[in-house]
Amino acid sequence: MASPANPFSDPLRFERRVPECAIVIFGANGDLTKRKLLPALYRLAHDRRLPESFAIIGNSRTAMTDDAFRERMRESVQKFSEDTEFDAELWDRFSRNLHYIAGDLQDAALYAKLAAKIAETNQRNALFYLSTQPSYYAPVVSHLGAAGLNHSTDGWRRIIVEKPFGHDLSSALALNAHLQSVFPERETYRIDHYLGKETVQNIFGFRFGNGIFEPLWNRRYINQIQITAAEEIGVEGRGEYYQEAGALRDMIQNHLLQVMATIAMEPSAVFESDAVRDERAKLLRSIRIMKPEDVQRNAVAGQYKGFREEKGVRPDAQTDTYAAATFYVDNWRWAGVPFFIRSGKKLPKRVTDIAIQFKAAPLALFGSASGESSRPNLLILRIQPEEGISLRFLSKEPGDGMRLRPVSMDFNYGTSFGERSPSAYETLLMDAMQGDATLYTRQDMVEASWRVIQPILEDWGNRKFTFPNYEQGSWGPAEADAMLGKLGLKWRSS
DSSP states (O other): OOOOSOGGGOTTTTTSOOOOOEEEEETTTSHHIIIIIHHHHHHHHHTTOSOSSOEEEEEESSOOOHHHHHHHHHHHHHHHOTTSOOOHHHHHHHHTTEEEEEOOTTOHHHHHHHHHHHHHTTOSOEEEEEOSOGGGHHHHHHHHHHTTTTOOSSSOEEEEEOSOSOSSHHHHHHHHHHHHHHSOGGGEEEOOGGGGSHHHHHHHHHHHSOTTTGGGOSTTTEEEEEEEEEOSSOOTTOHHHHTTTHHIIIIIIIIIHHHHHHHHOOOOSSOSHHHHHHHHHHHHHHBOOOOHHHHHHHEEEEOBTTGGGSTTOOTTOOOOSEEEEEEEBOSTTTTTOEEEEEEESSOSSOEEEEEEEEOOOSSOTTSOTTSGGGOOOEEEEEEESSOEEEEEEEEEOSSSSOOEEEEEEEEEHHHHHOSOOOOHHHHHHHHHHHTOOTTSBOHHHHHHHHHHHHHHHHHHHTOOOOOOOBOTTSSSOHHHHHHHHTTTOOOOOO
């Protein structure tokens, strides 16, 4: 029987086991592997979604035996699998499939050892995961190609690339060209864990599975859209890396523009990987590119007080730990609707959400146009920490008269379904092993998002900011409030 065209409508999407394969993790001694990848793979095994005969081959420069690697990963799984009870018997079976090869990523001999290990595990299929510094992406890909590990006569070879996908537009173009010289685009999976989150995936179902929302999803009924990704923490010991990235690159280019594309895309004719990604790519290409004179009006950089005292950060660092921008989409659906995106560190709380504000009722029948009775309807999609959806509307207060006040209808994933949601990495690893790229970022989407960000990067790179310009625990610099104030708007209180 043919697979259903819509992978999200398939009731067995998370019940099917993936094909037998070897998962090679470059950078297996790093935080991503310990905190996310191994706990996700263990959970897939716990839920019987992995075949018995799979293989995980870790690599880093640290000398280590297979048993030492297994013990280290056991500690990580016990520590970071917060919602899964550790099963010692399961771990014993799971850990037999863990292997380790020490070696320098620039050494051709390493890849000969990898080829031999894959053959030893009798795996025809192989998934390579680049959990390394971005500077190693090109060398690793070149060595995989030189060793012939990028193709198989009786199986598949795929590669997962972690963000960032380049440092700017030119480096993204160069990286994509290099990747495609070794791995075809259909076998290249650029992972964005935001797209694997349940609420982001649910945007598709919410918009296109309900008849009451999609007719209102346009400039006639929507006044503005705000996307917020706030963190309470600072750089947490990653100052040296972060000062070369900043909030604009680290969050807006990599994550939030993809979320915006998912919110604003046109419906695809069928729900298949290429069709969905075509529509997201079209939306990204429709975002108005800022001219130099637009940047200072529509983009704000911030840096929290104390960032320059963080370990590894230069005392004169011009890094943006906060970034906000106003984007417009030049198509018929969204012409004139502002999309406000902000992201920052050391803000009042950790929250990522999308707030869709509808236009107010055309006539204030029940009181002053500036009072509670005229507050517009608001739809909030909460991505983290509590995944869910909230709809705010006006209702009459009990008692005499006609006084209205805002009330909310709330949907929460945890309480509504009463079952655990797969983590983003579980979802995305499963999809990559099954060959479903719907939730992965394609080459043209990466390049389109860099084209949107590039004018801001160039402007900020040529300016000298008076940093720091916001206090820890505030909602960012005053200039971000002024950016919306010029339009008679303000940020929603998250």
